Amino acid sequence: MTALPESVDTLIHAGWILPLAPATSVLENYSLAVGNGRILALLPRAEAAEVQARETFDLPGHVLLPGLVNAHGHAAMSLLRGYADDQPLLPWLQQHIWPAEAQHVGPEFVAVGVELAIAEMLRSGTTTFADMYFFPDVCARVVDANGIRCQLTFPVLDFPTAWARDADEYIRKGLALRDDVKHHQLMTVAFGPHAPYTVSPDNLAKVATLAAELDVPVQIHLHETRGEVQQAVEQHGARPLDSLHRLGLLGPRTQCVHMTELTAPEIALLAETGAHVVHCPQSNMKLASGACPVDELLAAGVNVALGTDGAASNNDLNLFGEMQSAALLAKLQSGDASALPAAQALSMATLGGARALGLEDQIGSLEPGKQADMIAVDLSGPETRPCTTRCRNWYTPAMAARSVTAG
Incomplete structure (x- = not known):
């Protein structure tokens, strides 16, 4: 498992994560850990079960994206x-x-x-x-x-x-x-x-x-x-x-x-x-x-x-x-x-x-070390069905986007 502190501030379990780096990756049933406003790790849900967190978001029908x-x-x-x-x-x-x-x-x-x-x-x-x-x-x-x-x-x-x-x-x-x-x-x-x-x-x-x-x-x-x-x-x-x-x-x-x-x-x-x-x-x-x-x-x-x-x-x-x-x-x-x-x-x-904006070392992708600026997009509505495992239709404007955390 990815080395993490004994306890993290926030742990987010998402149906999918699109980290944008590498650009083509789609992580299914992954979790993301945050500490001190920064991304600590992206790891499989099974490994994340061992992580202690002060707050946890369980978002099985959502895709996690950079803000x-x-x-x-x-x-x-x-x-x-x-x-x-x-x-x-x-x-x-x-x-x-x-x-x-x-x-x-x-x-x-x-x-x-x-x-x-x-x-x-x-x-x-x-x-x-x-x-x-x-x-x-x-x-x-x-x-x-x-x-x-x-x-x-x-x-x-x-x-x-x-x-x-x-x-x-x-x-x-x-x-x-x-x-x-x-x-x-x-x-x-x-x-x-x-x-x-x-x-x-x-x-x-x-x-x-x-x-x-x-x-x-x-x-x-x-x-x-x-x-x-x-x-x-x-x-x-x-x-x-x-x-x-x-x-x-x-x-x-x-x-x-x-x-x-x-x-x-x-x-x-x-x-x-x-x-x-x-x-x-x-x-x-x-x-x-x-x-x-x-x-x-x-x-x-x-x-x-x-x-x-x-x-x-x-x-x-x-x-x-x-x-x-x-x-x-x-x-x-x-x-x-x-x-x-x-x-x-x-x-x-x-x-x-x-x-x-000269901020690519801080934001724009979900990578360890970057600021935890991210959004979770709900894919459970009729506008985004069917949703394939490759999330091919994630960009439709009908999706409801909500901010999870901003570092």
Whole structure:
């Protein structure tokens, strides 16, 4: 039997465990032991019978998974759910969302919106999320109170909002937040320059310099629509990805969100620089922004994560639905029914997200030594029957996911 302490904190007996490392393994009638918030061992149920635990969960009809990682969103925008539906991106932003934010967004709006978003995400299996929104200090307080893991991505823009006047103030406040939470076990901080069309090259260069000096991640909306790319070529003589590369903003710390309009050389550049892509299929479909070439990115060796984007452009924060949408969209886009199988979609929502956020040594798979961020998904309902021993239909969005523990 795997060497364990005489007593562990938690022992979970599950019908199946999908550890995600190795990616293809499905462990049937296994147990998982937790101590001090970390995974101690995965072992057959017969061996686990000899282990003493302070608390035990017996989940024979459930599959145990790593907690899902929502790698991009705007949590407080849950209060704008359904606002200005059926609009393309720029009119949606410029004529509806930005005016509404100017009128309503403040600390209380963010606190209530983030708490609502966290409740929705936890109920659908997300234990880690990346948030890019105003008043990230308020988001940090709500995250701390609710015990979820978060990358606080502070926004950087050229124009004033309720949170800051200009890029310098956004950066100053964001770095102050980084100092405040740098020892927090559940929070990290990242730069969030909104997009190349809202942040000047000079300010993007400033972000690139500071991010490199401080070893801080950068998340940015990029190549979201064909029109955005065309506008960049007209104004700056280069496609946005090339401009970011020239400014030193592409690298293993960079999280490129959306990426619907890509050429083969650009995909090769992403692979070469080690930059990550965050795919938000439902948001891209709702806004008719385009489709990220996920199959080509994965084939090139680019790490791809999944995000819901905000509830205003989705209209939910459910990563199970996002996995299904990503898988179906990849098949439709590529014309290949074998594109993005369920196991790969799950990997994008777990290990892929963990890698993008620089947390792959802590979360994203159920391995001894990692944080015990996990969910148990009930497969006993009619929506998931018949359930084969290979759990072939575990990714259906009809499954009820519930958080078992979050380290």
